[in-house]
Each structure stands twice: as structure tokens, then as C-alpha cells.
Amino acid sequence: MFRIEVSIKAGFPEPRGEGLQKDIQDLGITTVEKAKVTDIYLLEGSLNEEEVRRICRELLVDPVVEEYSYGEASITGVEDSNVRVIEVAYNPGVMDPVEESVKKGILDLGIATVDSVKTAKSYYLWGELSEDTLQSICDKLLVNSVIQHVVTRREGPSLPSATYEFSLSVIDLLSMDDDELIELSKDRLWLDLGEMKQIQDYFSRLGRNPTEVELETLAQTWSEHCKHKTFRGKIRLGEVVIDDLLKSTIMRVTEELHKPWCLSVFVDNAGVIDFDGHYALCFKVETHNHPSAVEPYGGASTGIGGVIRDPLGTGLGSKPILNTDVFCFGPPDLPYDRLPQGVLHPRRIFKGVRAGVADYGNRLGIPTLNGAILFDERYAGNPLVFCGTVGLLPKSMSQRGQQQPGDLVVVVGGRTGRDGIHGVTFASGELTKESEAISTSSVQIGNPITEKRMIDVLLKARDRGLYRRITDCGGGGLSSAVGEMAEETGVRVYLERVPLKYSGLSYTEIWISESQERMLLAVPANCVDELIALFASEDVEAAVIGEFTDNRRLQLFYKDTLVCDLDMEFLHHGLPQLEREAVWEQPQYDEPDFPEPPDLREALIRILGSLNVCSKEWVIRQYDHEVQGSSVLKPLVGRNNDGPSDAAIIRPILDSDMGMIVSNGINPKYGDIDPYWMAASAIDEALRQVIAVGGTLQKVALLDNFSWGNPEKPDRLGALVRAAQACYDIAISYETPFISGKDSLYNEYEAEGKTICIPHTLLISAMAVMEDVNRVVSMDCKEAGDLIYIVGTTKDELGGSHYYDIHGYVGNNVPKVEPKKGKKLMDRLSTAMERCSVKACHDCSEGGIGVAAAEMAFAGGLGMVIHLRQVPLGESMHRNDFVLFSESNTRFLVEVAPEDKSEFEKSMNGLDFAAIGEVKTDEKFDVYGISGARVLSASIAELKEAWQKPLRW
Amino acid sequence: MANVKTLMLKAPGTNCDVETTFAFEQAGAQVESAHINELLRRQKLLSNYQIMVIPGGFTYGDDISAGKILANEVRLKLGEDIQRFVEDGGLVLGICNGFQVLVKAGILSKSADGGPPQLSLAGNDSGKFESRWVYLSANPTSPCIFTQGITTMYLPVAHGEGKVVGEPKILDELNVVLYYADETGNIQAGYPYNPNGSANSIAGICDDSGRVFALMPHPERFVRWTQHPRWTREPRREYGDGFRVFRNAVEWVKNA
Structure with a gap:
């Protein structure tokens, strides 16, 4: 066996080493002065020295920036006693994705005598390090024992090359009693x-x-995974027995709406809708939660790889044209002593998952254009990784x-x-x-x-x-x-x-x-x-x-x-139909009793800088969102290409003006109060985003992805039933059918006798057909002097809001949805946007008017003044902070040029809407309260900085 | 010449071929895509085309290093064909992964006495793959066919290994076609304007003839106005900046 080590020549930057050093610093270990990463190739086969040198020179080593050493045995080239070297290799049987390519490369050189190739990495750490510290670095950063090990002695590549001797394995099931049956089933x-x-x-x-x-x-x-036993089962909730939850809620919407453009729903690997009469679109979102928890990179990359094969396996096969991803992690700064036993740190999971999705999606040439990242400590033991793919196929091939x-x-x-x-x-x-x-x-x-x-x-x-x-x-x-x-x-x-x-x-x-x-x-x-x-x-x-x-x-x-x-x-x-008990009881949380702060600047800055609201640019830029040349509305927009777009729009067929919008709604915080309104809000949010970017409700298809706790526990199941019922009630009123969905249950983590259940999480993904991509509206403010309108009513609905959260409260007044009213409002707004020149539109969601307005202002590089006294309010809304940060659904902020004022107002006549502000040149963000006094003044630069800073890694 | 025949070379992991084909077609070319095996098995012959394109992607996973395996395949199995193709007046365009391939195959890099290329594309200084838009400033004295009449462009990059590296002497001798710059044309603006830390802010180079051109940014991703990241806030233009790269090539072949 030949061991070849390839390293960067002295004098050239070592980004991987620098990245590692930074990760080590993030662990609180400051004694590593320098780090270096090298690539190891282990070649097995009958090779002579000249052949090995040629493989190195012509294939494995970049002649300009790299050098190599090779030998039979030990790690070479280190004479410095102040350095520790850790070599990490894949465990036997773990697929090495580079092996096949290297073999091909060697064959191309005309060398056909290499039998196997394995790769490994060596990490060089300079500085004072105790054994314990080194072990900690290995455990927390370098090695995931699920797939890797530290090479302690030189060993041959242990290929699982054993031969298999066939013998028919029969299980003596017939003689088993109940205990034995349970034992057989357990863990297997x-x-x-x-x-x-x-x-x-x-x-x-x-x-x-x-x-x-x-x-x-x-x-x-x-298995639950394949048969959806819970959703298909018989559930008793109080006096009511629900026979097949899926059929009586999600699928019922589609059946009752009976849209002719729904071509294939709930029967294939993805739901299919008509695009332009000639082509069809399909969409599927999957989760890969448990694999991502134990091996984030591999789990997430096979998550995206797997969901890509769903559209590929839909109808007679579709071409993947867009990826989405939504992640839920524990907080990246979670102290290690709060980390549940046996769990990887959220930061490591986050980085691994991000890299896994990016490496896979980028290599496949599928733009990753839409997503979300949420944080909650309850996801620390059980992160959620949702991956979605849209496919394009000829309509004539859309049936299974x-x-x-x-x-x-x-x-x-x-x-x-x-x-x-x-x-x-x-x-x-x-x-x-x-x-x-x-x-x-x-x-x-x-x-x-x-x-x-x-x-x-x-x-x-x-x-x-x-x-x-x-x-x-x-x-x-x-x-x-x-x-x-x-x-x-x-x-x-x-x-x-x-x-x-x-x-x-x-x-x-x-x-x-x-x-x-x-x-x-x-x-x-x-x-x-x-x-x-x-x-x-x-x-x-x-x-x-x-x-x-x-x-x-x-x-x-x-x-x-x-x-x-x-x-x-x-x-x-x-399979016998499952019967399960469910209970539902609305939890009661403390209502906040803090007085209204006279100045809301600090609150706005804290909400903008909260992990769920802040900019995800660090992640977005590491996804290729331009490949295929189809993007029309990108995830980052505005004067400096860094504002948060409401939805993504692509042009699936490059020489057509028809577009497709993809958006998502998710807010597990509301589920802590009532999963019904969480589901309602998620649907409303996904649809708001479609409207905000210039779409209509005419051809919108929804996907549901439930990630839930253990359905054998009645309270978890009761919450699931509530959420599914809302899916029916809201989607039927908005006339938006579900075309596909998936549930991932059992997302609980058990350690030290305690069970941590994830927040009930429903992801709603929306896919909408847009007739003309030239009508796209982005969320960034365009011009000083323009008017800012709010559309929709702002109510005392701060339960589960970010504003309550920064004060340590959950509250109970969760945002509700009035779908009949909401549909009318959205329809009228999209008509108004078609008719007059709406220059920007932004969906009001987490952080309410305050966050939405600030994002519009700093994305456009312009100032803004907002007057809260103009905002159409619900009952008993007297506090400026509540008006500014309420998260009531079905609201939009809209920028309209002064010359289009009357046309816009005429189009919206009879609905709750009002001009509440103006775009300014002075780069100040000012808010005046109900009494007319100024309650907030900040520069857009400081607001933007607060929003960008937390995840600027 | 009526038909400008363009060959879009595909290898496992090529993924920008569809939009690059679209860009060439918009510019009036007739494009055929060919899997590398079709060239190796002589089912398609380079000599039947006037333009050859190596589009972006992650050929063979960019395993070992970006474009390396395809570069070797091209060098060892198609090297003579490509050399003859260029000598006969053909145009070669390499975008992103195509740039990496052309350099590592020795087609766009000098090597002393047949030794390994002394120019390369290394990992970005940021250590990350990044997708972002960059301003480009064209070298007015470049002989490059593809960029005639172009002074500046705004195009997206999306790569992890785009940093041009080489000895100063080698870099000085390069035919630099495009530099990374800021909005004002300053080519020393640094990161993120120079997204990868490329030496001398080099974004694209060509051979002495000007017929072999390669660049890290993606001109095919900005041929229509709606591909611009700020098209919803800026005055509409008829074409995207990248379109001229393709039109120049097609026009040059037509007039040749």
C-alpha cells in the first residue's frame, strides 16, 4: 500500500487550516497557534515507484500550490515537536465518495493496476495542547465516530471484502410468546x-x-415512514373519532377544490400541477432528521440527494430545477453543559448540514433558492432538516x-x-x-x-x-x-x-x-x-x-x-389500522405585565438580531442560486444584493415569460400556544409571500411537512390533529389545494431519563404559477418620496411573538387567520399590484411592522418614517410597542409612488389599509407613536448591522 | 457562413450546459451537446464545429481538485484534437469549471519543457464556495475575440476554487482579459470584489491568438435583463452584460 500525503506549499494560504483554527477558537480553546489540513490517499495495487510518482505529479497534486510526500508507513515531514498530528479515516464499509473518481483518474493515466483507493485527512495543530484538549478537539470537530476513526497505527485499508456464504435464515416466529415478539421487534x-x-x-x-x-x-x-400509520389511523380525540386524519383534512381540501390543474396528487413521489399547458411542475419536500442528527454532513447530503430523486421518479421522470431547504437547530451558542448527552453540538450540526446540502445541490447544478433556518433549544437533540425539490416535466408524462x-x-x-x-x-x-x-x-x-x-x-x-x-x-x-x-x-x-x-x-x-x-x-x-x-x-x-x-x-x-x-x-x-388516543388542552402562559417602553429602538435592534429573524446570507451565498440561469427573484435583493426576499421566482423555461414562485411558511413558536393557529399562520405566511412578490392565488399548490413528537403520546397526537384540522379550514378557504406532503414523527430525544420533544413544527411550502415574470415585485424600497401603506389589520396578537420572546414571555394571544377576509384581501392586493405600479411589497411576519419596514428600508438603502397612529387596529390596541411588533397575519407593507396614490387606494377601497409612512433619502428610520410622539429613531446602517451580525460567520 | 456550429462538451458533473446553450442560441449559434465519451469514441468530431465550449459544473465531483480529472482526460485523450481545432481557427470558451479544465490541461497555461502547468486555480482565500455578483473590468489591449468592445461587465460567480495562482513571471506573461474590480473600475478593491483572492485580480485569460478564452464568472447567467439581481430597481436594458460574449463569438465566426 502506498500512502501519499498532499499538502499546501509553504507561502500559500491555507483556508482549511484557518477555518479549523477558527472552529477550535469557537470551542474556547485558544492555544492552537496554527492549523493545517492535508489530504491522504492510500493506494493498493501493484505499482512501481515511477507510476506512483506519476500519479502524484499528474493527478493528485497541483503543481503550483501543492507538494506531496509518499511512503509505506508513518506520517512524514514533521520535525517540529510542537505539533500534534491527527489522521482521520473513514470506518470500514463507509462509502468514500472520492474513490471512484481517483480510480478513473489513474486509469486515464494508463495505469490499470490500482485495486483500491481510500482517502483520509491529517490535521496538524501547533501549540500547547493537553491530551484532554486534543481529545476534545477530535470529538467536537475532527472525528464523527459514526463514520470515521483516528488512525493510530498503520493499517491496511480494511475493505469489507469477506465472502458471503449463503444460508437461508428462518426466524422461529410461530413459537414466540408476546415478550419474545417484542424483543425481536425492538431496535430492529x-x-x-x-x-x-x-x-x-x-x-x-x-x-x-x-x-x-x-x-x-x-x-x-x-413502518411509520412508509405507511403513515398515524395519519391513516383511527384517532379518538374526546368524543370525536377521526378515521384517517390525512384523508379527512389535507387530502379533503384537494378533493373538494377539484382544481383541473392538479394533474397528479398524493399518488406519486411528488405532486404534479400544470404549468403552461405543455409542461408540468412537481414538488416534494422531505425530512432527513435522524440521519442528520448523528452525521450532519452525510445525513443532510443524502437528504437532498433523496428528495431530488422524488421528482426524478414522478410521472415518467422530471428534471430537477430548484431546491429548497429549511433547517431547525439548537442555538449555535448553546453552552456545552446544556447539551444533552450523546448529542453533537448545534453549531457543528448547523455547519455540517449546511455543507452537506450545499455540496450535493451545487454539484448537481440545481439552484437552492428558498429556505429558512430556525433555532430553539429543543431542537438540540433532534434537529430538523427539510429538503425540497421542484421538477419540470412534459405534461404528457405527468402520470405515474x-x-x-x-x-x-x-x-x-x-x-x-x-x-x-x-x-x-x-x-x-x-x-x-x-x-x-x-x-x-x-x-x-x-x-x-x-x-x-x-x-x-x-x-x-x-x-x-x-x-x-x-x-x-x-x-x-x-x-x-x-x-x-x-x-x-x-x-x-x-x-x-x-x-x-x-x-x-x-x-x-x-x-x-x-x-x-x-x-x-x-x-x-x-x-x-x-x-x-x-x-x-x-x-x-x-x-x-x-x-x-x-x-x-x-x-x-x-x-x-x-x-x-x-x-x-x-x-x-x-397492517391493522392503528387506533390511538389523543388529548388536547390549550396551555396557559403568563401574560406579560411590563410597561410600554418609551423608546422602541433597542427592542427593534434585538428582534432584528434574533437568530430566527437575522440575515442568513452566510448560508445563502454558499448555495449556488444562479445555476440553470433561471432565477428571476433571488433570495437576496436590494441595493447591495443583501435584503431578504419574500419568495423565490424562477423562469423554468428560459425562452418563456412564465414563472414559478416558491415560498414557505413556518413558525413553531405559535405551536407552543396552539398548533391550530400555527398551521393557519404557516399557510397564511406562505401565501402572503406569493402575493408580495407579484403572484396571485389562482394557481397555488401547497405541501405539508409535519415534524412532530411521538404520536403514541396523546398530547402530541392531539396537537397533530389540531394542526391538520387547520390545514383543511384555511386551505379550503384560500382555495389552495395540497398536492403532496410528508410526516416525520417520533422527533424526541431521550437522555438521562428525560424526554425532550421538539416544538411541533409544520412547514408549509407553496408553489405558484406566475403568468408573466416581468411583473415581479421585490421587497426593497425603491425611491424617496414614495408612500408606505399597510394592508391588513394589526391586532393584539403578540402570543408567540418575537417581541414577547425578548422579554421572556410566550403569552396566549396567538395570531389567528380569517381566511375568507384574507382571501379577499390577497386577491384585491394582487389585482392592485397588477394594475398600478406597486414598487415594493413585503410580507409582515416575525417582528411585525417594525421588522418588515426596517428590512424594506435598509434593503433599499433608504430611510423611512412610519406613523403608528395611521395603522388600522383591532380591538384594545393602545400600546405603540404592540402595534409595531404584533405579528397578526394577512398583512403587507406596500410602497407606492405618489402619482399612483389614488389608483392604489381605489383598488383597495373597502379593505383595511392605510398610508402609514414615507420613504426618505436621509437613511434614518423613524417611528412616531399613536400620540404623535417619536418612539423610535435609528439609522438604517445600525439596523442592518444588527440584522447581519449574528450569523456573519 | 450561415450556421455557426457550437459543441457543448459534457462530462459527468457538467451542469451549466443548458443555460450556456441558450445563450449561444440567443446569439445565433447552432449548438450540439456532446458527452465526452462521444468525442473519445469518435462519434462526434471536433473538426465539424467552429466553437467548442467547456461549460461550468463540477466534473467528476471536482474530486482531487476542481476540474482536474476532466483536465487529464482532455490532455491525454483529446489534447491533439483540441490543438488542431485551435490552429484551424476554432474558438474555445471555458467557463468556471471550463477555466479550471483548460488551465490544468495545459491548454491555457504555459509549461516549461513539457512539464506540469505553472499556472493554476486554487481554493478561494475565504475557504468557501461563494455565489455572488462581481464587477469586471476588461483589458482594452486584450486580443480576446469574445470580449471585443466590452469595457465592463457585471456577472455572477459561483465557485470554491477560482483563485488564479502562479509565479509572478508566469502571471506577468498572461494575456489577462478580465479583472475583478469595484463599481468604479478599481481593480485593487479586494474581497469581496475580488471574490477569491485571485492574483492581480485576474478573472479571465486568453491565449495569444485570442481565440481560447476562459473566465471564472458566468456570462451565460446574465444574458437577459431579469437575471440581474437588481432588475426590479434599475432601468431596463435589452440584454444582460454576458450576452455580448456569445454574440462576439458567433459574429466573429460568421465574419471569418
Whole structure:
């Protein structure tokens, strides 16, 4: 084995070393004077010295800025005794995403004798460091034991190259009593006793015991992740029994609205709507919470990689054109002594997740244009990572395909390894401090280039009509993908035909592995040669692994032995409907009793600088939001390209003027008071953003993503029911159908006997079709002398607000939504925006008028004066602070030129709206109170600084 | 010449080909995209085209370093074809990853006695991938075909490894086409105007003939006015700044 170490030459900057040094300083360790990071390549194969030198010189090393050393054994080149060196390598069996590329590069040099390539990194730290401190740096920054280890002695690359000896594994289920059934299920199948007994009954009727792979298949198919048992179950809340929550709330909206432009809803991997009569758009948002908690980079990158495959596997396949991401983390400055045991620090999770999403999305060339980041200490043990992808496809291909008996089962893309086993069942249980250990094999590392290759060639195969049906291999691996696709027909799969990354996998592992970057196709027999040749022409593997039958059975073979024989009816419909109890009781919080401060400047600055409100530019700029050339309204707008845009708009087809708007609404703080109004507010917010950027309510589709606690606990379930009911009530009134959604339950963290439940979190994503992108309105103020209007009523609704939060209160008056009134208001405002020249519009949300107005002013680089006495108010609103910071829904701030005043007012006649201020040249932000006295005066520069500073990392 | 035939080279990880194709088509070219395997297997021949483009992306994941693996593939397997293509009067454009490939393949960098290139593109000084808009100032004496008549441009960059590095002597001999600058044209404005710490604020270079041009910023991402980050607050213009790069190339081929 050859060990090659590549490092930056002296005299050149070392950004990675500097970054590491800064991260170490952030841990409070100040004794590291310098840090350096080097890349290690371990080559196995029969190579002579000249070949190794050539590989280094021509491939691994940049001749200008890098140098290398190589040898058989120890770390070389360090003579300084004041330096500590830590070499970190991947654990055996963890996919090394660089391996394949390096092998290809070596082959291109004409050297064909390298058998394996592994990479590692070495960290050099100069300065006084005790063993404990060094250990702490390793644990907190350098090593994630889930996937990596510190190399202590020179060892060969331990490839999991063991051979696999087949033996049929049968589980003696029939003889088990209840305790044994529970024991079998625990930490492996995650099924409850009732479900285990149902399986036992089934096999006892068959008169035989199940094989291991049959049990695993049932567990995956019946997992919460795949079957949404809670949402589909029977829930008793007080006197009411809800039979199928999903059907009676979310899906009911769509059914009752019956919009002709909803082309495919709740039946495919993503919801599909018509775009322009010729093309269609689909959208899916997924979570990848538990994997991101234990390995943030890998968890998040496979999260985005996975959701990209949803649109790819929708209809006959769509091209991914936009990504979204919403993250919920613990506070990045959380003291280590407040960190729950066994948990990575929120800052590390944040950085890892950000990097994972960016590296994957950027490499795939999909612009990441919309998102949000929220912080709450309750997310520390269980962060939330929502990733979304929009796809574009011909309307004629928007329906899910249907295979025919005799069609071949073809898996394309990446190979199958031992990565990601039990991911689905892992997601269906609570996290504990042992999760890290249990879940090692659940973690996956993504390889974006494998996915990109596959996408490029798949879309060619689609356009040539080479397959009849497509789906993604995601959670549950082949088990879920094949099992679901074959439900109506039946299938025979020959597991030894699945291409493997390395030998040694058992047939069960092959079947349930969640290896990334794979798709499943149903291919007519007469197309298969052309399909395989097409994939081969772009170096992508396509393998026939079985055929669809007409016997409605799932039959798996491993080298001629039948290892699984289940009937589809039992597999898909044998799961007993769940029955659960729910309770709901509105919590009561203290109402604040502090007096109104005479000066509101400090409050505004604190809210602007709160983590949930502040600028996310540091993250946004590390995503490519321009690729594909489609962006029309970017996430950062205004005079210096740094103001917070309300929504993103793209032009999906470059030579058309039609656009698509994407926005999101999320506010878990309201859920602490009442999840009903949290859900209502999230929908209202997502729709406000669509209107604010120049859209209309005419063709808006919604997605719901519930991230919730353990639904087996009645209070969590009661909250879920409340939120789902609001989804129906509000969306039906706004006439905006849901087209897809997902729930992630069991987001609780258990340590030291205490359970921490995340705040109930509902993300609403909206996708709207815009007729003409030339009508886009951005949120930044444009010109001094223009009028600022508020549209909507400001009420005493500060419960869950940022203003209460900075004073340490939650309160109870959560913002409500009056959807009938709201719809009228939004419709009229969008008509007014079409008719007259509205120059800027901004949605009023967190931090109320104060934050929205300040953001408009500093984004435009202009001053503003606001008169609170003009603001249309609800009952008992007498305090300036409440008026300025109330978070009432359905409100907008609008900038209108003086010459368009009467036209605008005429358009809005009869609604609650008023001119409340004016744009100024003097770069001052002044607010006058109800009595007419000035209550706030600040420069826009200091407000902007307060807003930008917290996450300017 | 009626049809200006442009070849859009694709390798695994290329991801700016669609919008670059659109930009060339808007400028009047006929564009064909070709997977690198099609060139290697002689299913498509460079000699049938007048312009060759290596668009942006992360070829082979930018593993090892940005563009390195494709650069080797191009150097070892297509080097002679490309050399002949350029000698025969063809135009070559490399954008972002294409710049990295052209430099690391030795096509846009001098090497002493056939040794390794003495010019490279290294990691940004910020240590980060960054997506932001930059002001560019064109070298008025550059022979570059693509930038004739252009004095300034405002374009987005999106890269993690865009810092031009080399010995001072090598840098002095470069045909610099574009510099990073501030709004006033000052090319010493520093970060973030120079987004990566590039030596001498170099953003784009060409060969002696002016027919091989490469740059880190993305002209294809600003061919229409609505791609400008401030189009909602500034007076409308007919085209984006990047459009002229493509039109220049197409016009030059037409008039050649």
C-alpha cells in the first residue's frame, strides 16, 4: 500500500487550516497557534515507484500550490515537536465518495493496476495542547465516530471484502410468546405487539415460519415512514373519532377544490400541477432528521440527494430545477453543559448540514433558492432538516406509469452496499443517546456525481420511451421500491443480480440496503438492450434484476433459492389500522405585565438580531442560486444584493415569460400556544409571500411537512390533529389545494431519563404559477418620496411573538387567520399590484411592522418614517410597542409612488389599509407613536448591522 | 457562413450546459451537446464545429481538485484534437469549471519543457464556495475575440476554487482579459470584489491568438435583463452584460 500525503506549499494560504483554527477558537480553546489540513490517499495495487510518482505529479497534486510526500508507513515531514498530528479515516464499509473518481483518474493515466483507493485527512495543530484538549478537539470537530476513526497505527485499508456464504435464515416466529415478539421487534423492526401478532397469525395460517428477509420486508413496508400509520389511523380525540386524519383534512381540501390543474396528487413521489399547458411542475419536500442528527454532513447530503430523486421518479421522470431547504437547530451558542448527552453540538450540526446540502445541490447544478433556518433549544437533540425539490416535466408524462407482466425490473445508477441499513425503521423510533451506536449502519454518504450522471442519462431514456414506469430507491431500498411498484402485478427478483459495491452482502442486506443514487425502472423486454446500451454510453450501470409477474406475489430468489414469498395483499393491506388516543388542552402562559417602553429602538435592534429573524446570507451565498440561469427573484435583493426576499421566482423555461414562485411558511413558536393557529399562520405566511412578490392565488399548490413528537403520546397526537384540522379550514378557504406532503414523527430525544420533544413544527411550502415574470415585485424600497401603506389589520396578537420572546414571555394571544377576509384581501392586493405600479411589497411576519419596514428600508438603502397612529387596529390596541411588533397575519407593507396614490387606494377601497409612512433619502428610520410622539429613531446602517451580525460567520 | 456550429462538451458533473446553450442560441449559434465519451469514441468530431465550449459544473465531483480529472482526460485523450481545432481557427470558451479544465490541461497555461502547468486555480482565500455578483473590468489591449468592445461587465460567480495562482513571471506573461474590480473600475478593491483572492485580480485569460478564452464568472447567467439581481430597481436594458460574449463569438465566426 502506498500512502501519499498532499499538502499546501509553504507561502500559500491555507483556508482549511484557518477555518479549523477558527472552529477550535469557537470551542474556547485558544492555544492552537496554527492549523493545517492535508489530504491522504492510500493506494493498493501493484505499482512501481515511477507510476506512483506519476500519479502524484499528474493527478493528485497541483503543481503550483501543492507538494506531496509518499511512503509505506508513518506520517512524514514533521520535525517540529510542537505539533500534534491527527489522521482521520473513514470506518470500514463507509462509502468514500472520492474513490471512484481517483480510480478513473489513474486509469486515464494508463495505469490499470490500482485495486483500491481510500482517502483520509491529517490535521496538524501547533501549540500547547493537553491530551484532554486534543481529545476534545477530535470529538467536537475532527472525528464523527459514526463514520470515521483516528488512525493510530498503520493499517491496511480494511475493505469489507469477506465472502458471503449463503444460508437461508428462518426466524422461529410461530413459537414466540408476546415478550419474545417484542424483543425481536425492538431496535430492529420497530413494530408494535399488535403488528407482530398480525404477522405471526399470517405465517401460522401458512403453516411455516418467516424468513428473515420476509420479516424485514414487512417491517419496512409497515413502518411509520412508509405507511403513515398515524395519519391513516383511527384517532379518538374526546368524543370525536377521526378515521384517517390525512384523508379527512389535507387530502379533503384537494378533493373538494377539484382544481383541473392538479394533474397528479398524493399518488406519486411528488405532486404534479400544470404549468403552461405543455409542461408540468412537481414538488416534494422531505425530512432527513435522524440521519442528520448523528452525521450532519452525510445525513443532510443524502437528504437532498433523496428528495431530488422524488421528482426524478414522478410521472415518467422530471428534471430537477430548484431546491429548497429549511433547517431547525439548537442555538449555535448553546453552552456545552446544556447539551444533552450523546448529542453533537448545534453549531457543528448547523455547519455540517449546511455543507452537506450545499455540496450535493451545487454539484448537481440545481439552484437552492428558498429556505429558512430556525433555532430553539429543543431542537438540540433532534434537529430538523427539510429538503425540497421542484421538477419540470412534459405534461404528457405527468402520470405515474404502469408496468405490465413480463416487463423487466431494472435498477440503475449507483451500486448497492451495506450503507443505510434500517434507515426507515430507524426514522420510526425516538432518538436516544445510544442512537449513535445503533444507527451506524443507517448513515449514508452521498455521491452527487453518481446521481448527476444517472439523471442526465435517465432523462434521455425517458424521452426515447425506453421504460414504462419509474420510482426512486429511497427509504427501505429495493424492498420499498420494488414492493410498492409491484403491488398490482407481482414480481420475481433475483437478488444475486443486483450490482454490489463489494462482496459479502447477505441477500437480506441487498434487499433492504438504502444505498443512495439508485432508481428503479419497469422496462418492456424489447427495450432493455437499447436502455442498457444508452446507460453504458454514459458510464452508468443498468442491471436487470427480475421481472414483473401477474400473480400478485413478492418472490425473491437468491441463487435459485426462494427466500421470500409474500402475497401483495397482506404486504400492503395486512397492517391493522392503528387506533390511538389523543388529548388536547390549550396551555396557559403568563401574560406579560411590563410597561410600554418609551423608546422602541433597542427592542427593534434585538428582534432584528434574533437568530430566527437575522440575515442568513452566510448560508445563502454558499448555495449556488444562479445555476440553470433561471432565477428571476433571488433570495437576496436590494441595493447591495443583501435584503431578504419574500419568495423565490424562477423562469423554468428560459425562452418563456412564465414563472414559478416558491415560498414557505413556518413558525413553531405559535405551536407552543396552539398548533391550530400555527398551521393557519404557516399557510397564511406562505401565501402572503406569493402575493408580495407579484403572484396571485389562482394557481397555488401547497405541501405539508409535519415534524412532530411521538404520536403514541396523546398530547402530541392531539396537537397533530389540531394542526391538520387547520390545514383543511384555511386551505379550503384560500382555495389552495395540497398536492403532496410528508410526516416525520417520533422527533424526541431521550437522555438521562428525560424526554425532550421538539416544538411541533409544520412547514408549509407553496408553489405558484406566475403568468408573466416581468411583473415581479421585490421587497426593497425603491425611491424617496414614495408612500408606505399597510394592508391588513394589526391586532393584539403578540402570543408567540418575537417581541414577547425578548422579554421572556410566550403569552396566549396567538395570531389567528380569517381566511375568507384574507382571501379577499390577497386577491384585491394582487389585482392592485397588477394594475398600478406597486414598487415594493413585503410580507409582515416575525417582528411585525417594525421588522418588515426596517428590512424594506435598509434593503433599499433608504430611510423611512412610519406613523403608528395611521395603522388600522383591532380591538384594545393602545400600546405603540404592540402595534409595531404584533405579528397578526394577512398583512403587507406596500410602497407606492405618489402619482399612483389614488389608483392604489381605489383598488383597495373597502379593505383595511392605510398610508402609514414615507420613504426618505436621509437613511434614518423613524417611528412616531399613536400620540404623535417619536418612539423610535435609528439609522438604517445600525439596523442592518444588527440584522447581519449574528450569523456573519 | 450561415450556421455557426457550437459543441457543448459534457462530462459527468457538467451542469451549466443548458443555460450556456441558450445563450449561444440567443446569439445565433447552432449548438450540439456532446458527452465526452462521444468525442473519445469518435462519434462526434471536433473538426465539424467552429466553437467548442467547456461549460461550468463540477466534473467528476471536482474530486482531487476542481476540474482536474476532466483536465487529464482532455490532455491525454483529446489534447491533439483540441490543438488542431485551435490552429484551424476554432474558438474555445471555458467557463468556471471550463477555466479550471483548460488551465490544468495545459491548454491555457504555459509549461516549461513539457512539464506540469505553472499556472493554476486554487481554493478561494475565504475557504468557501461563494455565489455572488462581481464587477469586471476588461483589458482594452486584450486580443480576446469574445470580449471585443466590452469595457465592463457585471456577472455572477459561483465557485470554491477560482483563485488564479502562479509565479509572478508566469502571471506577468498572461494575456489577462478580465479583472475583478469595484463599481468604479478599481481593480485593487479586494474581497469581496475580488471574490477569491485571485492574483492581480485576474478573472479571465486568453491565449495569444485570442481565440481560447476562459473566465471564472458566468456570462451565460446574465444574458437577459431579469437575471440581474437588481432588475426590479434599475432601468431596463435589452440584454444582460454576458450576452455580448456569445454574440462576439458567433459574429466573429460568421465574419471569418
